[in-house]
Amino acid sequence: MATAVSANRLELLQIADAVAREKTIDKEVVLSAMEEAIQKAARSRYGAENEIQAQIDRKSGEIRLFRIIEVVEEVENPATQTDLVSARERKPDAAIGDILADSLPPMDFGRVAAQTAKQVIVQKVRDAERERQFNEFKDRVGDVISGIVKRVEYGNIIVDIGRAEAIVRRDQLIPREHFRNGDRVRAYIYDVKREQRGPQIFLSRTRPEFMAKLFMQEVPEIYDGIIEIKAVARDPGSRAKIAVTSNDHSIDPVGACVGMRGSRVQAVVGELQGEKIDIIPWSADPATFIVNGLQPADVAKVVMDEENRRIEVVVPDDQLSLAIGRRGQNVRLASQLTGWVIDIMTEADESQRRQEEFRQRTQQFVAELDVDETLAQLLVTEGFSDIEDVAYVDAAEFASIEGFDEALVSELQRRAREAIEAQTAAAEVRRQALGVNDDLAGIDGLTPQMLVILGEAGVKTLDDLGDLAADELINSEDGILRTFGLSEEEANAIIMSARAHWFADDAKADGAA
Structure with a gap:
């Protein structure tokens, strides 16, 4: 760059052109940087108090220098300002606020001035290159990109992705995978930040989106929008589940993702270091989707709590370990995939719990309604869960239960309401005491x-x-x-x-x- 400031006129434009091509930035940016560098060098020659402007002719490469002076009513800085009388001696129609430009003679740059100019140009070009990199990659968040490992630093890998560098942090690498300098790597761009030392491009190989993008590359039907990926859950390097659905009823989404003899899914498995992938048919019905998500385990029954997005799944005794998976992996991935909290129990556990709930509710009715155990069991069997149900259910509906007449219903409801009033009074006393x-x-x-x-x-x-x-x-x-x-x-x-x-x-x- 030192030659740039001492070169002849034509070379100046050729150098600007070469730098712009090499750094893939606009030639105008390089020429502007050169002008700023020449201005800085000229100030050191003519005095830093002066306002110097440099212009490089875009066709001939000729450098022109000007001292800029503003016309003001009252001069505070004689180096950059002049009064109206003095200004009109040089320009008869000058007015307050005008800018006068005094042409300065061409100058030869000394070694220090040339070095200063070089630093300014290098810094400006570097800033422009960083801005170009940021603008190029900020809109590519969500893409999968390939690159060459440039170096490994403390477990993080720096990847050359062409006209920029990116980083894959250690926690974004699949466990037990190792890269060396020169290895080719594919990863997902999940963030691009503008930082002081230049744009930081962050890559990941562990995010669920990476797997979804790999399937999009391997399965043309996904790329074309015929098959849609609804959800992905991953335990990177170990196991994953992906839920797919088809917008064309004639195409099986699972089969299309598996491919002929498993070729498509195996291509993704190979990229993910042997990660086992369960391809799940998505369903708009949460219960069906959750049952599918727990594959390969069989499900006997589900009980849903839609308000808390929680589901109780009952499986045969011999399917419990399969449903839960090694260290809870299968149920954890199914929960991530579906967005529901999944509680798993065996049929034996569920039967035992139902019996315990039946016993507790029976005892509650015996104690609070002062009835015998047979009548209490009958109330539980008919779906009454607490005394509020008994107290406030429609009397006619209550009386329609076999074995219940109006007198019995009336008496049960009276006792239930008295019990509620007693509980409320006790709670009020306790509330005040607290x-x-x-x-x-x-x-x-x-x-x-x-x-x-x-x-x-x-x-x-x-x-x-x-x-x-x-x-x-x-x-x-x-x-x-x-x-x-x-x-x-x-x-x-x-x-x-x-x-x-x-x-x-x-x-x-x-x-x-």
């Missing part, structure tokens, strides 16, 4: 039993409740009110009611202000 605030007790949707549970958890005021999130109330693992069957919408409404006084206080404060 110190749960009356304002909190006045919120719609909170029963005395809920207030007791809140009080025992330390939630005793409107502010205590307002500070909570809905998940802290209804989370199936540790939500404070998880046993009361509240929906997320109901939980949010309760919390917003508790927060209402905050907004009222803010409004008063604004009014006072």
Whole structure:
């Protein structure tokens, strides 16, 4: 680059052209960088206080230098400003705000000036190259790209992808795979960031999207949109599940992805270091999709909790280990694939649990309704789960059960309502003993039993409740009110009611202000 500033006029344009081609950037950017470098060198010659402008003729390569002076009413810096009287001596029609350009004689650049110019040009060209790389790759996020391993640093691999470098971090590599310098690697671009040292292009071989893109390359029907990939779940290097569906009923999506004698799926398996792949037919019905997702295990029965996106799967005793998989891998991947929490139990476990629930509900009815065990069992068999069901079910519907007459139904409902009133009164006493605030007790949707549970958890005021999130109330693992069957919408409404006084206080404060 030192030659660039001492070269003859034609060479200057040839050098700019060569640099632009080599770095794949606009020639105008290189010429602008040269002009800036010449300006910096000229300032060191004519004085840094001067405003110097350099121009390179785009056709001849001739360099022209100008000292820029602004016409002002009151001169503060004589090096860059002049008054109107002096300006009109040089240009009769000069006006305030005009810019005058004094031509400067050509200069020979010394060694220091040439070195300074070289540094400016190199830096400008490097910045332009980085910008070009960022603009080129920022729109390629989501693509699969091939490159050559350039070097390995602390387990991360730096990949030459042509006109840029990319990085595959150690945690984005498939376990137990090793690359050496010169190896070819395929990976998925998942992020491109503009950083001070240049654009950082991040690649991954472990993301589910990488597998989906590989299938798209191997299966023309996916590329054409006839077959659609609905979901992918991976345990990188070990096992994966991919759910596919066909938009053409005459094409089997699973068969198309497997290919003739497994050729298509084996091509993907080979790229992923032998990762076993289960290709699952997708279904719009969650239960069917989950049953498919647990392949190769057979499922006997499912019980769904749609509100919490949780499903209980019952399998034959001899299928339990297959359904769960080694170290829980099969059920974990099925859960990731479907987006549902999957609980697996054997038929024997389910039968035992049903018997225990039957026994507990029977005892509850015996104790709370003061009836014999036979009648309590009959209530459970007919689908009554608690005394609220007994108290508030339609009397005519209740009486239609075989063996129940109006007198019996009336008596059972009376006892159920008395039991509920007694529980409510006891809960109210307990609530007050816990110190749960009356304002909190006045919120719609909170029963005395809920207030007791809140009080025992330390939630005793409107502010205590307002500070909570809905998940802290209804989370199936540790939500404070998880046993009361509240929906997320109901939980949010309760919390917003508790927060209402905050907004009222803010409004008063604004009014006072």
